[in-house]
Amino acid sequence: MIIEKKIYRLRDNQRVKSLEIKKDKQMVYYSYNYQILNGSEWKTSVRWDNYQSQPHVDSFDDNGNLLDTSSTRDKSLKEVLELIDIFGKNILNMDIKKL
Amino acid sequence: MIQIQIKLRKKYNKNEKETLKNQILDEFESVDRLRQKVSRAGCTEPELVDKLQIIEYLQKGADYKEETISHSEKSLSVMTHKRVYLMEYIAKNEVKSIQDLANKLDRDYKNVYDDVKVLFDNGLIDLEKVGKRRIPILTADNIIIEF
Numbered sequence: 577m578i579i580e581k582k583i584y585r586l587r588d589n590q591r592v593k594s595l596e597i598k599k600d601k602q603m604v605y606y607s608y609n610y611q612i613l614n615g616s617e618w619k620t621s622v623r624w625d626n627y628q629s630q631p632h633v634d635s636f637d638d639n640g641n642l643l644d645t646s647s648t649r650d651k652s653l654k655e656v657l658e659l660i661d662i663f664g665k666n667i668l669n670m671d672i673k674k675l
Numbered sequence: 676m677i678q679i680q681i682k683l684r685k686k687y688n689k690n691e692k693e694t695l696k697n698q699i700l701d702e703f704e705s706v707d708r709l710r711q712k713v714s715r716a717g718c719t720e721p722e723l724v725d726k727l728q729i730i731e732y733l734q735k736g737a738d739y740k741e742e743t744i745s746h747s748e749k750s751l752s753v754m755t756h757k758r759v760y761l762m763e764y765i766a767k768n769e770v771k772s773i774q775d776l777a778n779k780l781d782r783d784y785k786n787v788y789d790d791v792k793v794l795f796d797n798g799l800i801d802l803e804k805v806g807k808r809r810i811p812i813l814t815a816d817n818i819i820i821e822f
Binding site: 580582597607623 | 718721728729732733735736737739741742744745746750798
């Protein structure tokens with residue numbers, strides 16, 4: 577079993593923080609958090625995770641309050657990084673669950 | 676255009692994993708208490724969900740690795756010779772504070788403080804708060820520069 581925490585600093589004020597837990601090379605848990613630096617604190621804007629084996633995506637406001645949660649298909653870290661690369665902060669204006 | 680990536684990698688040893696477990700337990704008293712909080716908070720506090728997963732799998736004996744990947748060329752530009760030496764020094768020696776580090780490097784406190792702050796701002800080192808002191812620590816076993 578292995579727990580892997582990764583932080584991708586994309587720009588000075590944007591990053592993706594991921595947590596992946598694998599058992600026998602199979603992913604048992606993941607969370608991918610797109611975060612924006614707010615003052616000296618990183619705030620999650622969009623988060624994909626599969627807690628309790630239910631893949632979903634959550635979006636949050638600038639203060640970290642949950643705005644929306646929707647079921648979605650499983651995402652990989654590569655997909656999330658590609659989405660953030662394409663949309664950047666505009667991802668908040670998209671229909672995230674369909675991406 | 677050349678794409679530069681700086682990777683900081685760290686694999687926790689047994690003692691470091693114990694410390695991580697204890698930090699989470701100190702914060703929530705017990706795994707059950709954390710589980711209850713997660714159950715109540717659900718998606719509103721995602722950090723708690725991650726902490727619960729981490730401690731549950733650490734208790735099952737999982738390994739723990741951390742990696743920070745920076746695509747910013749700025750991170751590379753801040754790595755002057757003196758700052759790289761500073762990072763090498765804190766990786767290999769015990770340092771009790773920024774003042775202690777300045778003394779051991781035989782450098783001016785203000786200059787060392789500024790270097791520590793720049794490295795911290797770029798995610799290249801961490802500052803551990805112990806009482807009123809801030810102890811500079813390296814967050815990686817390996818620093819890799821990839822093109």
